[in-house]
Amino acid sequence: MSPKTVISADATTIAFDQFGAGAPIIMAAGAFNDRSTTDPLARALAQQFTVVNYDRRGRGDSADAPEYAVEREIEDLDALIAEVGGSSAVFGYSSGATLALRAAAAGLAITRLALYEPPFVVGDSRPRPPADLNVELAQLISTDRRGDAVELFQREVIGMPAGVVAQLRNAPFRPGMEAIAHTLVYDATIVGDLTLPTELIASITTPTLVIDGDQSPPVMREAARAVADALPNGRRHSLVGQDHTINPEATEPIVAAFLAA
Numbered sequence: 001m002s003p004k005t006v007i008s009a010d011a012t013t014i015a016f017d018q019f020g021a022g023a024p025i026i027m028a029a030g031a032f033n034d035r036s037t038t039d040p041l042a043r044a045l046a047q048q049f050t051v052v053n054y055d056r057r058g059r060g061d062s063a064d065a066p067e068y069a070v071e072r073e074i075e076d077l078d079a080l081i082a083e084v085g086g087s088s089a090v091f092g093y094s095s096g097a098t099l100a101l102r103a104a105a106a107g108l109a110i111t112r113l114a115l116y117e118p119p120f121v122v123g124d125s126r127p128r129p130p131a132d133l134n135v136e137l138a139q140l141i142s143t144d145r146r147g148d149a150v151e152l153f154q155r156e157v158i159g160m161p162a163g164v165v166a167q168l169r170n171a172p173f174r175p176g177m178e179a180i181a182h183t184l185v186y187d188a189t190i191v192g193d194l195t196l197p198t199e200l201i202a203s204i205t206t207p208t209l210v211i212d213g214d215q216s217p218p219v220m221r222e223a224a225r226a227v228a229d230a231l232p233n234g235r236r237h238s239l240v241g242q243d244h245t246i247n248p249e250a251t252e253p254i255v256a257a258f259l260a261a
Contacts, residue, residue: 003061006083009075015061016054016080020046023111024084025259026077027053030094030119031153031187032177034060037246038093044252049259052080052088056096058183068186074103087111089259093246094119095187101197101227102190104204113208114255117216117244119157120223121194128195129156134188146181150174153184157191159219196223201230208234209258211251213242220244 003015017035019042027038035042035053042053055062057076065072077099081088087109092100097118104110121128130136133156140149147169154160154168168174208231212224221238228236239250 003055005061006079008057008072008079010065010072012057012065012072012076013063014054014057014076014079016052017042019043019051019053020049022049023089023259024050024052024087025089025091025112025114026080026084027051028077028090028092028096028099029056029059030092030096031157031184032180033093033096034180036060038091040248041091041246041251041255044248045256045259048256049089050084052084054080056099056183056186058186059180064182068189070099070102070190071106073099073186073190074106074108077103078108081109089114091255092116092118094244095191098190101201101204104206104208105200110206112259113204113206114211114258115208115224115227116211116246116251117213117220118210118223118227119191119194119220120196120226121219122196122222122226125219125222126159128193129188131193133157133193134185137185137188141182141185146178147174149181149184150177153181153188157188157194159217196226196230198230201227202232205232207258209255210234210236211254212236212238213244214238214240215243 029037042051058064089112090100091114093116097115210228228234
């Protein structure tokens, strides 16, 4: 089935699937991902809610624009919110969670936020990427060095050891990562140097659930705790036996209960 589309404020076409019935929730995926990543959870939530699972700009079936700004992605979310009636909950995964936080802080009509492991670095738990990494990534993409862009993002933003990055060069999913590598510029722009934006987060009064897996690296678990603590109306839930990969069977009951509360 072909996806539905909505036109964002800058005339970019944003593609989405819509499932279920009930109060709406919009799914925003993270780096290296399109809407296929959040599809299993979207379908599980569709048992109780209207779920809009979209491709962020530049990915999947969505179009793109010549120049990028975080504000354009916030406008994309705003267009989707208008499409479902003017207000909606938002589920954000990884850098999609950071985007959701920025959208809420910008005043979008977001009823509830569910954030799965927003990628911040608290304290000195690991080195931070350079604040201008998006510029370096853009330069690599402009010279068609997509593989180098993938590896730079893996090392600097995800924090993978160089040896692991090298081992993944011949992985079967590597071509897909290179195909979407231009959007790493967008994710790097959104997350910056991974510093926790305490003031921005403290300005968000939207009820928010911050989810992490208890098998995720300590840096991700500490970030989830810090985000929940900084939010005026936030709480944290750690999923037993889970990591940074979304398991819909473990995640759906927690998100559904939060949305229905």
